[in-house]
Amino acid sequence: MSRSASGYHHGNLQAALEDAALDLLETTSAAKISLREVARRAGVSHNAPYHHFGDRAALLSALGVRGMAALLTAQEEAVAAADGTVEKVRALGLAYVSYAAAHPQAFALVFDPDYCAAGAPSAEMAPLIARNEELLGSLVEQLVQEPAYEGRDPMALSAALWSTVHGMAQLITLGHLPVEAAQPALDALVR
Amino acid sequence: MSRSASGYHHGNLQAALEDAALDLLETTSAAKISLREVARRAGVSHNAPYHHFGDRAALLSALGVRGMAALLTAQEEAVAAADGTVEKVRALGLAYVSYAAAHPQAFALVFDPDYCAAGAPSAEMAPLIARNEELLGSLVEQLVQEPAYEGRDPMALSAALWSTVHGMAQLITLGHLPVEAAQPALDALVR
């Protein structure tokens, strides 16, 4: 039921539209992606998307969910592959920055309030955000038990870490910081 | 030559357009601001703006310059009012975050690559960016001479500081961090 050579019914338009839009996201900012262009790429009429997404913002929002999921798993894998609490924190930060550098438009979309509201997250976005906060939170829990970080406020520390990593990702995608600055700058704080 | 009751010639349309757009920026994201709406607010035809700005992006870009200038002076004033190097750094960070919290759309515009490219800054934007980097840079120069920060790499340190402050500003305007988190999180790092 998925594939369809008959022509009229696409079979899996929802995914095809997201894929087409994701392609465009590699080279174009979310703001400049038009629904009609996405439909054209998917080979359907300009109106077909409305049977799968309420409006343009809903498509972009779905893309934001995909991006957030990718960002999250990148961090999870990096943390799992690292040894030692401090190393895990560094790995998480580098994964975050690397994802942003590799997919700047997708990264920007995830944090674009026009499509992905943090205050009122979509039903699919909310659990991803929660998982990310838990990931960092549990890491910081371990961190404050190391002698070097004894007695620090975990809340303040995770807020500071997230801020640093996020800001670095942002400034690098914007070209304000060179990518090579990430590693030493992160070390300067985590040490 | 500036004021004009005659009607046809506005007298100071350039500034009036920027003011109108700045008003809209208080409540609307840059992406959703239309040139025609700005013209309407300024009381001129939809085409008048083209005699003062090359296109829509040029208007938004000029707004970005204004925003950057405001962000910069906010930092400069805060630094001037603080005593002690560490205190000055804290003051700079809080001013940065405060500006973002007070004018989220303007702050977002300043760092929106669609209108304010960091790689190819406008002739008016470049010196502002340079001044901001000098402000932070000179502060860090002093900082690394304090005993507590002796021997740190100034480049890495200022990159880290800017990242933290910028990320915090971003995450707060997005609603991912509460405003009250700024102060303790900043202290957790600067201490």
Added chain:
DNA sequence: CTCCAATGTGGACGTTGTCCAGATTCTTGT
């Protein structure tokens, strides 16, 4: 005072987001 460049106006065109009515296909109850 006259002419010209700057500044303003209205009209036009193509693109976009969205709504609507109708066509086509899939599925489900019998």
Added chain:
DNA sequence: ACAAGAATCTGGACAACGTCCACATTGGAG
């Protein structure tokens, strides 16, 4: 197997937008 009915896709329409054009108005330099 077959007749609804739901899901999906199509084309047409409309308003708003960015931008280009030709033309009108005005202020200032010669």
